[in-house]
Amino acid sequence: MSDRLAALFLFAFVAAISPGPNNLISASSGARFGFLRTVPQMLGVAFGFPVMILAMGLGLGGLFDLVPGLHTVLKLAGAAYLLYLAWSLIRASAPSAGPDQSRPPGFLQSVAFQWVNPKAWTVALSVIPAFTHSGTDMLPQVLVIAAAFVVTTLPSLAIWAIFGVAMSRVLQDDLQRQRLNVILATLVAASVVLLLL
Template identity: 45%
Template sequence: MSALAMYAFVMSITPGPNNLMLTTSGLAFGLTRTWPHILGIPCGVAIQLAAVGAGLGAIFALEPRIQIGLKLVGTLYLLWLAFKLWRAAAPSDAPMAKPIGFLQAAAFQLVNPKAWLIAVTAVAAFVGPGEGYVVRIVLVGAVFTLVGLPCMAVWAAFGAGLRQWLSSPGKLLVVNRTMAALPAITAGQFWL
């Protein structure tokens, strides 16, 4: 159980599409409005774990074009996000903008290559075949949720903290451009 918790911690706290999006949301909307996004991620991950546990991982191995399609969609989404961040104005200048919601965050996991890698690896490493298989899948999902939520909240809080620190348009522009570069770089890493 401790190895699973450590794996969940490392995978949840390290940079990736979810954490970059949470930092951006914290910056743009504050921590309170980012909570639906934070809570949607473990829901999507749980769906992935169940799908991989039900055999989707084997389908990926047999038909790698599915994974390529997921990478392509994930890449396009991250590049769209990077474009939006590059052009972002000050948070107060965008009253019509809305943070990513619970269902959007859950659905994003379906095209998030890092999340698929985590799900396939977690099932392979921590869910052995045999009696109690479904219970072990649920346990892995619960551990990822319990460990992951505080990790994700840290990234969103970091963004919210930046929001308070960024009072000048020049500083905000630098942060927006940096935050725009990160998802674009992450999208490129999907293909390495």
């Protein structure tokens, strides 16, 4: 049992720390708004993704078998949202855009984003069958998986947000900061490819 828990926490940590839309959003928000204003986004992800795992593990995944078009709609909505985030990031960094009136992603927005996040779907759909046993009560098993992601997600997002803050401090020049935002925006937009595969 302890070996399975260690494997689960290792899987959760690698999934949480590896680049993906949530981490890139934390980094870009940290760079643009600072660490404290990025905390609601980080909390939204740390709450929203385990809720998604619970819902998937307790049978919501069967809904997509019954209504396959729903999955396509969510994929397209996720792609559109990621492209919107990338465009907003590029526009916010433009020197002619004037003062930036935008706000960092909020808690509820980040919770909802998990349902259209390609990496979240990939991780949820792979972790549940890998770390559960059929024929036994699913609730305790899925709760342990969700708990593993609660423990690993928030520190991972914090690392990415701190990276964003550090990059913004290193890149004091407006042109350099704009280049960083363009790189981050490009990475966010590139994750759309994962969503549409």
